[in-house]
Amino acid sequence: MSIIDNLRQKTSFWDKLAENFAPSLTRDEKFKLEYRLPTEENIVDDTNADLSFANAYSKSKEFKTKEGHATAYVYSGRLFLTPHYLVFKDAFDNSSCAMILNISTIKRVERAPFSSYALSLVITLYSGTQVFIQFIGVRYRSEQFCERLKSCLKGNIGHAKLLPAFLDTCYSEFLLRKNVLQMKEIRAPGGGLGQKFRYPGSPRVAREKAKLRLWFNYFRENGANLAIVKNYTFEKLVRVGVPNRIRGEVWELCSGSMYLRQENPTEYQELLQKNEGKSSQAVEEIEKDLRRSLPEYSAYQSDEGIQRLRKVLTAYSWKNPDVGYCQAMNIVVAGLLIFMSEEQAFWCLSKLCDYYVPGYYSKTMYGTLLDQKVFEAFVQEKMPLLWEHVEKYDIQLSVVSLPWFLSLFFTSMPLEYAVRIMDIFFMNGSKTLFQVALAILRVNGEDLLEAEDDGMFIAILKNYFHTLDKSAHPESVDVKYRQITKFQELLVTAFKEFSIITESMVTQHRNKYQNGILQNIETFVKKTQLRHMPRTFHLSEYQLSNIYDLFYQSIATHKIGMGTGSSNMDFQVFVRFLAKFCDWCKTGESDKNSSYVDQKVEFLKRLFNKWDSSKGGELTLNDVVYGLDKLVTNDLMASINYFFALYDEDNNGQLQREEVLQVSEGLLFLTDPWKTGKYVDALTKKAIEEGIAEQIVKEHGDSMTIDQVELPTGVTIDEEKFKSDQTERYLEAASNFLQRSFEYAQPVELDKEIDLLDLSDDEENELSKKKKYDSLKANAALDPTHPKVIDLATFRMIILADETYELFFSQTLRESIHTSEAVNAFDTKNKALRTMFDGIIADGRKVAESVRRRVDSVATKSSVASVESGSNQTSNSACTTHGPDKVEDLDDFTTEHPDEHEELLSNSWIEMDGGDDSVKQSRPLRTISPQEGTNQKDQPDLIEFES
Known part of the structure; x- marks a missing residue:
């Protein structure tokens, strides 16, 4: 077996193996990638066919001789139809004939009268070239293909009208018109900067005229631009070297950017005009790098070259804001503009970023990092000795090769050689x-x-690049061998010895290392962002890490590792984000209620706008972190103040009547999970614990000691009762809030006289006048002609006067935001009241504490009874202790029984400090006067104990 056959077998093996590792692509996707077609071009139909060509500019211009036989070469293969293209691929080796024909170039389609096939077509192009299609297969399928072709031609009329203007921009068309059609008054289309500032290298050394003649002959025989047929000669001409004058067109023809430019003839100019004068981070970065772009080339030392570079980079940054502008992009575009017009370079850059080197020019440069890993793997496989040497001396190979890949060799070797690499x-x-x-x-x-x-x-390596024009074998006795330059030796080594490196192998290795590279990037980006987050007072590092994961998990379009998609959060994503860890934002039965949904949207929009520091309609990660840090504060007053600020939009420290109503609706929304019994708060939890403890005490009697306490295994409670009590308590809190808000509201401007009610009747006593005056003030608060407001101090008073709302702002709200739970630990199932009860029984510590308090309470009662009987005191003159709930006549007891008082007082404080929540049960409640918060100097505190 020959070496070539062995290599072919290995290549076939790697191709098949890569198919198993490569991500599954659809047939249309593979088709578009193979022929570099635009993403909109899906296969409409395909069929087997034989094709022949008779170019208008070649010697043989007809299909038949006098004997009626075709003279053109016939290719057998597969014919594909897309909305704008006819694509043919030969069946022999897929490289002998590859036609990509834009149907805008078709002038006429007719049936072939001289064919022996069941159905044949003759397609005449704008230049006069004819394509002879002979369908192979069932006739009805051939007819169906023809009907679809007819439909595509009709839909393409608009593009066909723009064809002459597009052809005027192609240098290949200029060559044919001038040298074949002998058009005298014709001007060459505009091209790259090389036309004015000279092309890199020496034209004599590069044999520009000879190469241009070869390409002219190819265009004449095989078509050009939108109607070209590629074969082995095309590949040979590219490897020999493309003439500078047509290099830009060949690049865009090979890359497929020509098809994008033809389909979007005005997009480049429209982007520039639409965004003229606008500024962005990408535009600012472009300005910094303009003078660093191939400074050795004379064009980029002039305003003309800099302006062209600026326009192309700026237009692309507006077209693809996810990428914007990235490092080394200026180098690549500077190289393109030497041979291309601005519009050609713009579309070629789009194709480069999307197809050739995806991820190279992104925010994270993941594509470059991935290919460095692939390159190191190839070095390890193909050059093991060199790889061992690199590892031995800890040489960072990626530091050496990264500029090669990132700048596509433009900054690594002289330009005349770098562009030869770009041709291939x-x-x-x-x-x-x-x-x-x-x-x-x-x-x-x-x-x-x-x-x-x-x-x-x-x-x-740097010295090697500077000597590419030198002889590779200067000491050889063979003259021809001495004439081989180092660059020629490099090309032979690359495309002969390493021809085994195929696209399939590259894809396979990319898929192998992609996940690892992306994970490393995501870890690095996360650490960097967490390090630069704003200072927080209530969120730990662990919580910040969870918030980071939740934030980017919610933005489905953003890929951290790839650096694509916006990293900011709009309102809809914001709602989904909060629903992952906030009890009051999760979806449930209440979402079926339209009024509840309105309350939810109104409050969340208010919260969203509060957090939006830029007022641009999007939240950054820092915005969310800063907002959550304020929301989870453990400072009661800070929590109340922050909620007040949400509704104080004009920052004047006052809430108008409508704003008070909005506050009430916001509270109704926030407390809905507890109002509906979906969750329980600390007060209900305490009541449940006390209920269980009471059952234990009843079962064991008064003689029970704390050592005899056993937690119940089958205790049942009236679940609906606790749920109903909690619901009633939250409804009462909402009602009291509105009532007290209007009761304690203050007039915007104090009236000297109140005429709504006559208070001058002398027969009424002062108490009656006071009641009427209070009623009048309450009515005036609802009178739209007499606007009233509440300030922050009054708002605090109203919240603190209600035990439920005070608990909500001091504890419930904070505990309802689960920033400490891992991302994968979130459960969308509702935590019902029964779940909380089961948790209490499973833990048992809270119940044990309640039992301990009740046992101590029984002991206290016994002690008080014995003291009363021994001292012969009446109940009216002594203090009767009813557990922790009631204390009466404390002064009398202190005076008459100091010793007993000291003992009982000690027991009472033990009860009140018996647990975390017991203090709240036995603490004094304050009845705060309406004037508290403004002037409390002469007003005594009214204190009464909880009954």
Whole structure:
């Protein structure tokens, strides 16, 4: 078996193996990738056919001779139809004939009268070239294909009208018109900067005229631009070298960017006009790098070259805001503009970023990092000795090769050689970069094995790039051998020895290392962002990490590792984000109620706008972190103040009547999960614990000691009662809030006289006047002609006067925001009242504490009874203690029984401090006067104990 056959078998093996590792692509996706067609071009129909060509500019212009036989060569293969293209691929080796025909170039379609096939068509193009299609297969399928072709032609009339203007921009068309059609008054289309500032290299050394003649002959025989037929000659001409004058067109023809430019003739100019004068982060970064773009080329030392570069980069940053502008993009575009017009370079850059080197020019540069890993794997496989040397001396190979891949060799070697690499790169794809990079290491292998650090490694390769024009074998006795330059040797090594590196192998290795690279990038980005987050007072590092994960998990379009998609959060995503960890934002039965939904949307929009620091309609991660830090504060007053600020939109420290109503609706929304019994708060939890403890005490009697306490296994409670009590308590809190808000509201401007009621009747006593005056003030609060407001102090008073709302702002709200739970730990199931009860029984500690308090309470009662009987005191003159709930006549008891008082007082405080929540049960409640918060100097505190 020959070496070539062995290589072919290995290539076939790797191709098949790569198919198992490659992500599954649809037939249309594979088709578009193979022929570099726009993303909109899906296969409409396909069929087997034989094709022949008679070019209008070649010697043979007709299909039949005098004997009626065709003279053109016939290719057998598969014919595809898309909305704007006819694509043919030969069945022999898929490379002998590949036609990509834009149907805008079709002038006429007719049936072939001289064919022996069941159905044949003759397609005449705008230039006079004829394509003879002979369908193979069942006739009805051929007829169906023809009908669909007819439909596509009708839908393409608009594009066909724009064809002459597009052809005027193609240099290949200019060559044919001038040299074949002998058009005298014709002007060459505009091109790259090289037309004015000269192309890199020497035209004599590059044999520009000879190459241009070869390409002219190819265009004349095989068509050009939108109607070209590619074969082996096309590939040979690309490898020999493309003439500078048509290099830009060949690049866009190979890459497929020509098809994008033809379909979108005005988009480039429209982008520039629409965004003229606008500024962005990308535009600012572009301005910094303009003068650093191939400064050795004279065009980029002039305003004309800088302006062209600026326009192309700016237009692309507006077209693709996810990428915007990235490092080394200016180098690549500067290289393109030497051979291309602005519009050509713009569309070629789009194709580069989307197809050839995806991820190279992104915010995270994940594509470049991934290909560095792939390149190192190839070095390890193909050059094990060099790889061992690199590992031995800890040489960072990626530091050496990264600029090669990122700048596509434009900054690594002289421009005249870099563009030769680009010729093959646009034709063969990204595997070219790996082949050339491996060849560079191969031809310098002996010298590189002498390098013991990164500096020597880089110096050797840098010297090699500067001597590419020198002889590769200067000491050879063979003259022809001495004439081979180092660059020619590099090309032979790259595309002969390393031809085994295929696109399938590259894809396979990319898929192998992609997840690891993306995870490393995501970890690095996360650490960086967490390090630069604003200072928080109530969120731990662990909570910040969870918030980070939740934030980007909610933005489905944003890919952290790839750096694509907006990293900001709009309102809809914001709602889904909060629903993942906030009890009051999760979906449930209440979402079926339209009034509840309105309350929810109104409050969340208010919260969204409060957090939006830029007022641009989107939240950054820092906005969310800062907002949540304020929301989960453990400071009661800070929590109340923050809620008040949500509704104080004009920041004047006052809430108008409508704003008070909105506050009430916001509270109704926030407390809905507890109002409906979906969750329980601390007060209900305490009541449940006390209920269980009471049952235990009843079962064991008064003689029970604390050592005899056993937690129940089958205790049942009236679940609906606790749920109903909690619901009633929250409804009462909402009602009291509105009532007290209007009762304690203050007039915007105090009236000197109140005429709504006559208070001058002398017969009424002062108490009656006071009642009427209070009634009048309450009515005036509802009178739209007399606006009233509540300030922050009054708002605090109203909240603190209600035990439920005070608990909500001090504890319930904070505990309802689960920022400490891991992302994968969130459960969308509702935590019902029974779940909380089961938790109490399972834990048992809270119940035990309640039992302990009740046992102590029984002991206290016994002690008080014995004291009363021994001292012969009446109940009216002594203090009767009813557990922790009631204390009477404390002063009398202190005076008459100091010793007993000290003991009982000690027991009472034990009861009140018996647990975390017991203090709240036995603490004094304050009845706060309406004037509290403004002037409390002369007003005593009214204190009464909880009954």
